[in-house]
Amino acid sequence: MSLLSKLRSKFVSTPTTLEKPVLTTIAYRIKSDVEAIEIAHKLAAEFAKEAAQRDRERRLPIAELDAFSQSGLWAITVPKQYGGAGVSYRTLGEVIKIISAVDPSLGQLPQNHLVIIEHLILDANEDQKRFFFDLVLRGARFGNAFSEKGSRTVAEFATLIKPDNADYVVNGTKFFATGALLAHWIPIVAVTEEGLPHLALAEQGTAGLTVVNDWSSFGQRTTASGTVVIDNVRVPAAHVVPIYRAFARPTIGGPSSQFIQAAVDAGIAVGSINATLDYVRSSARPWIDAQNIQRASDDPYTIQQVGDLELRLHAAEALLERAAYRLDAAALEPSEESVAAASIAVAEAKVLTTEVALLASNKLFELGGTRSTLEEFNLDRHWRNARTHTLHDPVRWKFHAIGNYYLNNTNPPRHPWL
Structure with missing residues (x-):
């Protein structure tokens, strides 16, 4: 039995349709830089086998992605004080390079997830860190609802976030939403009326949150980098992070x-x-x-x-x-x-x-x-x-x-x- 088949049978309940991804099993917890690279090599050998077919058919790597995140590699940058491996950037770069060498769509899929982890380290409060790092260590995947098309520059956002009692309400449309279709949580970059970017982390399936698989690029075909429609999405204040502070x-x-x-x-x-x-x-x-x-x-x-x-x-x-x-x-x-x-x-x-x-x-x-x-x-x-x-x-x-x-x-x- 191949490593991917073992991971499927041990960890993964592979969905037959693109319904809301559900985290049903606990991911393996990687303990060191050496172990992270070893696991990346083993997974890459399996991911390589059908990489060309997945690209040709635009077949989303659902089982492969589950195996990838359940292997623990999506949690390797969680700091040690929160239970993660806290690997070096050299190790992180090597892991991404190893996977991307056989399937760069799979290599790109955790990019925004890892960026979210970094912003949680930089900008989140302690309660948020404990909550979201625990989810990541259990195997949860963050998607991406950052970029918009049609604005003057990539840094200009029309997606708005407004306070509403104890919650926030978010409205807008995103594109280039790598991995959002297959994510458990979708972090949305939205600006306040003052223009300050915040990160609103919405769970997949939240009312008003729609992910459209309309990615038609000739390359990176299986990243599911399509559209996210955000229609009066309500996000608890505890799930909103002021990411503008990272650049102040x-x-x-x-x-x-x-x-x-x-x-x-x-x-x-x-x-x-x-x-x-x-x-x-x-x-x-x-x-x-x-x-x-x-x-x-x-x-x-x-x-x-x-x-x-x-x-x-x-x-x-x-x-x-x-x-x-x-x-x-x-x-x-x-x-x-x-x-x-x-x-x-x-x-x-x-x-x-x-x-x-x-x-x-x-x-x-x-x-x-x-x-x-x-x-x-x-x-x-x-x-x-x-x-x-x-x-x-x-x-x-x-x-x-x-x-x-x-x-x-x-x-x-x-x-x-x-």
Whole structure:
């Protein structure tokens, strides 16, 4: 029996329809960084088996997602004082990269969940921390109702939150709601009449809360990143967190989110390169001018290109690891200096992970040849995923932040995209 089958039989009651996800079993509790990485590798081996089919069919990874969260990996950043493993950012990045290398949709699904955990650490009161961290440790998944389409910028929100006696009422419409369809709780970013962003955590199935599976992107097809309609949704005051505070002072609220995005892109690059190596070894042909060479893997220019890809990947991974250390340091002792250094380190990693994900997924076809584009292989999913996910935020502005920091000693702005 495969690991995924064991997890299904032990932990998961897989729904046959997309009804409200119900947490019926207690997730495994991971105890260390080493254990987190070991479990990620085991899950990745199972998730890889049907990744291409899931992409081709736009089949939501319901059982895989249950196995993922029930494994305990969605709770590894819960601080130790609340019962979690409190792993390092290096470990978190490695876990996301390992999963994303085989299925970047699955790798992206916990991104916003992990961001919510970070905001609970930064902004929630003690009662909220104890309540929500306990849910996470039990296996609850947070979705995402953050972004809106049609506004002037990604930071401008029309979704409003208003007090109503002991509760709050929220109204608006969200898009790019990664994972909301399959989440137990849907955190909604809404602004007060004064324009201050708050996080309203609504349980899936709350009256007035509707999740629409209308995600039609050509990449990251199985993230369920569609629409959330919020129609007079009532949220208890105890479930509302003033997240604007995370950006009113130096915190890792922004770079921690960007770090996870960079780890997904690094995973896409790893998956693309692995697919390139497999295809070149098994199916590609040497070029006609490569005389006396029988295999594409002996073609000198193919060898050179693979060497270049590996070099660029390792550089991106090194910057990702460096960024993780800066994040850990800034989380421990937040200051203007430490948080700015972490933001810039993450920005540098994001530039290289974006570049190598796009390059590697493109080189896959250049080195594989025309036959590698056949539908039967579905290798284009690597490029589609890279092109889609790297659009999350423009790296051209990362270059600006990096240059301004080193040239003019100007710290980067504080927001969730830097």
